[in-house]
Amino acid sequence: MTEFMKRLLRTPQGFIGLALVLLVLLIxxxxxxxxxxxxxxxxxxxxxxxxxxxxxxxxxxYGRDIFSRLLIGARATVxxxxxxxxxxxxxxxxxxxxxxxxxxxxxxxxxxxxDAIMSIPSLLFALLVVNLLGSxxxxxxxxxxxxxxxxxxxxxxxxxxxxxxQDYVNAAIARGESSAYIIRRExxxxxxxxxxxxxxIRVSFAxxxxxxxxxxxxxxxxxxxxxxxxxxxxxxxxxxxxxILIWPSVAIAVVAVGFNLLGDGLRDALNPRT
Amino acid sequence: MxxxxxxxxxxxxxxxxxxxxxxxxxxxxILPADAAVMMLGENATQxxxxxxxxxxxxxxxxxxxxxxxxxHVLQGxxxxxxxxxxxxxxxxxxxxxxxxxxxxxxxGLMLIIAIPLGIVAAVRRGKVxxxxxxxxxxxxxxxxxxxxxxxxxxxxxxxxxxxxxTGYVPLxxxxxxxxxxxxxxxxxxxxxxxxxxxxxxxxxxxxxxxxDYIRAARLKGISRGDVLRRHALxxxxxxxxTIVALDVGYLxxxxxxxxxxxxxxxxxxxxxxxxxARDLPAIQAGVLIMAATYSIVNFIADIxxxxxxxxxxxx
Numbered sequence: 001m002t003e004f005m006k007r008l009l010r011t012p013q014g015f016i017g018l019a020l021v022l023l024v025l026l027i028x029x030x031x032x033x034x035x036x037x038x039x040x041x042x043x044x045x046x047x048x049x050x051x052x053x054x055x056x057x058x059x060x061x062y063g064r065d066i067f068s069r070l071l072i073g074a075r076a077t078v079x080x081x082x083x084x085x086x087x088x089x090x091x092x093x094x095x096x097x098x099x100x101x102x103x104x105x106x107x108x109x110x111x112x113x114x115d116a117i118m119s120i121p122s123l124l125f126a127l128l129v130v131n132l133l134g135s136x137x138x139x140x141x142x143x144x145x146x147x148x149x150x151x152x153x154x155x156x157x158x159x160x161x162x163x164x165x166q167d168y169v170n171a172a173i174a175r176g177e178s179s180a181y182i183i184r185r186e187x188x189x190x191x192x193x194x195x196x197x198x199x200x201i202r203v204s205f206a207x208x209x210x211x212x213x214x215x216x217x218x219x220x221x222x223x224x225x226x227x228x229x230x231x232x233x234x235x236x237x238x239x240x241x242x243x244i245l246i247w248p249s250v251a252i253a254v255v256a257v258g259f260n261l262l263g264d265g266l267r268d269a270l271n272p273r274t
Numbered sequence: 275m276x277x278x279x280x281x282x283x284x285x286x287x288x289x290x291x292x293x294x295x296x297x298x299x300x301x302x303x304i305l306p307a308d309a310a311v312m313m314l315g316e317n318a319t320q321x322x323x324x325x326x327x328x329x330x331x332x333x334x335x336x337x338x339x340x341x342x343x344x345x346h347v348l349q350g351x352x353x354x355x356x357x358x359x360x361x362x363x364x365x366x367x368x369x370x371x372x373x374x375x376x377x378x379x380x381x382g383l384m385l386i387i388a389i390p391l392g393i394v395a396a397v398r399r400g401k402v403x404x405x406x407x408x409x410x411x412x413x414x415x416x417x418x419x420x421x422x423x424x425x426x427x428x429x430x431x432x433x434x435x436x437x438x439x440t441g442y443v444p445l446x447x448x449x450x451x452x453x454x455x456x457x458x459x460x461x462x463x464x465x466x467x468x469x470x471x472x473x474x475x476x477x478x479x480x481x482x483x484x485x486d487y488i489r490a491a492r493l494k495g496i497s498r499g500d501v502l503r504r505h506a507l508x509x510x511x512x513x514x515x516t517i518v519a520l521d522v523g524y525l526x527x528x529x530x531x532x533x534x535x536x537x538x539x540x541x542x543x544x545x546x547x548x549x550x551a552r553d554l555p556a557i558q559a560g561v562l563i564m565a566a567t568y569s570i571v572n573f574i575a576d577i578x579x580x581x582x583x584x585x586x587x588x589x
Contacts, residue, residue, distance in 0.1 A: 112286065116293035119565040121527030124545065128301050128561070131549050208418035212531060215420045216546065228420070235424055239432045249421040256416035 007269040014265025020258025028078050031071035039069040039225050050243065060230075060244045061237040070251050073225035078255055080141050081206035087145035089199050092152025099153065100160040111157065114150045122147040126209060130218045137226075140219040144209050148202060155198055156191070163190045193270045201263035204256035211252055227252050283576065287569045294565040295347070295558075299340050302554040347562070353555030357548070362559040366544060370563055372442070373529050373540035379456060380463040380525065381518065388468045389511065392475025396510075397502065399480060407472060414469025419528045423462045423535045430458060440537045459536045463528050467521055474517050479510040512583050519575030526564050 008014040036054075043063030050058050057066040099110040117125075129143035163169065164187065172182045211228025213219035220226035222233065227248040234244035327333050334342070346353065352363035395407035431439035438455050445452040482488065483506055491501045530542035537543070541560060548556035 112289060113293055115286075116290035116565075117297065118523070119290050119568040120294060120297070120561060121523050121530070121564065121568075123527035123530055124561065124564065127530070127546075127549055128298075128557070131552070132301055132304055204416065212418050212420055215418075216531070216534065228418075231421055231424060238424070238428050242428060245424060245428060249417070249425060252418065252421060253413070253416045256418075257412050260412060260415060 004269060008265050011265050011268050013261040014269060017258055017261030017263070017265045020254060021262050024074065024078055024255050024258055027071055027074045031074050035065075035068035035071045037065035037068040039064060039072045040223055041065075050241070057247045058241065058243040060234070061240070066243065066247050069225040069230065070227070070247060073227050073230065073248075074251075076137065076220055076224060076226040077207060077210060077228070077252070080137060081144075081203050081210055081255075084141045084144035084210070085148060085199055085203045085206045087141070088148030088202075089152045089195065091145065091149040092154075093156045093195060095149065095153035096156025096158075097160055100157045100164070107157075111154070114153055117150045118154070122151075123209065123212060126213060127216070127218060130213060135218045135221065137220050137224075140210060140213045143213070144206050147209070148206070152195070152198070152202075156195060159191050159194050160187070163187050166190070194267075197263050197267045197270065200259055200266055204259040204263075207252060207255050207259070279580075280577070283573050287566075287573060290569045291562065291566055295344060295562055296340075298558050298561045299343065302557055303336060303339075343558070352559035352562075355548075355553055355556050357551045357553045357556065362555050366541060366556070366559050366563055369539060369541040369544045370567070372538060373526075373533065373542060374567075375445075376456065376459055376463065376529060376532070376538065376540060377522070377525055379460045380467065383460055383464045384467040384471060385518075387464070388471040389475055389514070391468070391472040393479060393502075393507070395472065395476040396479035396483065404476075407476065411469040411473045414465045417465070419462055419466065419531045420535060422465050423458070423532055426458050426462055427535070440535070442536070442538045455536075455538075459532050459538060463525065463532055466524065466528065467518075470521060470524075471514065471517060475510065475514060478513050479506060482506045482510045512579065515575050515579050515582070519572045522568055522571045526568060 008018065041064065043059065047059060047061060047063040049063075052058070057070070060066055060069070095110065095114070099107045102110070120128075125147045126140070126143040129146055130139050133139035133142060169182060169186050172186050177186075210219055211226070211231070214226045214228035215232040217232070220229050222229065230248035231245060231252075234248070238245040324333075332339070343353070350363065352361070352366065354360065355362050355365070358365075391407050391410075395404045398404050427439050430437050437457055438451075439458075441455055443452040443455050488501060488506055491505050492498070496504075526542075529540060530545060532538070533540040533542040534546050541563065544556065545560040545564075547553075548560055
């Protein structure tokens, strides 16, 4: 594990990515405690303020403190994205492994159906599902998870199939190991690694998908401090104060870049050949 | 590439559209909206609702409704919009045309920028130029379209006043104004594509530059530039076709957001309007057309790839 951490931290992607993700996680956990202002307190006299000692990132169209809103909104945006990615991955991994295990015609049918589903853009799929269930944060989570499942199923299946063909699996079979042992000790560790890499990168897609749903009015609802919603609300007032628009955009970008870099770093660290 | 393979792929497209039609029909059936109530309003009498349901075939079992709808689709009739009362098909295809214009311009711009970026990054691997390209591509991947679009409108329309903020002018009506209205949307859609494709070109080219035949060509005394042009690029750029085709999926998703923000009456905006108004026939038609576009583009890409690279033998 320490060897792995060393390899991860040696690459610039891994180091910066891990630092950014840790920062985001700290904000998710402690953000609401350190927020200097009430994120929903309206101050009609302090609207469109620039950054100051009192309001670090200025105030928005209702005089709310942008910095506090970002700190608190981290939970709505990041936690939901992580949960949705995990849910989508579990469903996808189950379908993918089943398909690889069944093999033959069943495998062919399942994968062709997955291909068909993937011809619907995931944003459109999420829009349809949210519309079906009604606009709310939890429904957006379900929508993103469903939209991610086919892609994860495809990846899990191809990884499982390629691992099954590896020499070390054949060697274990030749040694006379039990199927349970081979799946648990030889295959699982090698299947999990690429899936974790893919999951990490997908968290950044999920953050963006969530933000986009909220932006279109189908995710979090006002006055929630969800970042995508903040950008959406800022559009009408952006010519009065650019900060309302810029800071939540920067926050989304930091999270997305962080998870993206961490994913790339993990891939390099797990793959000693490259 | 055998005719057998082409036939298989065509069957695949039909299967895809069948599955998509099932999904869309299922989703629109579960939607808590009833077409009859939509058309007559909440205060309609029960008799009027029943009568309309009967004429629209809504009282038939679901599988029968699906079969009727599917049969009409096969004949080219995508249904009538609950919102406008007009046939859905022509409106959707007209909107698709505008979206395709947007998509083609974006792909064109992306190719012009992304391929040179990827080549420079690969040739100067580990140098400053490579780092800059990586940084740009991470930034591009990290910003959702609605953020880049909103910031672009703020900077180029509100502050600089170089370009119109939103709206759509047909090119046939006023070419200059039409192009001016397309600049920001096209740039916004290209950003993510550029980020993705330049990274792919870089990694493909890096792999190719490490192969034995490139080393052999260099040892023969061919200059670096000639090796790059004649040997490496050909092989490195081929996979780009497949990647661009797969990116059409992202593109169609991105088009939804970009059209909504820039008020372009393309298929994405039609779909958002249809979804918000719960206009079931329009939703069904729109999703089906999008999936068909994606499948056909990928089919063409596969054929093109096999035609350009004779080593690929599909069966």
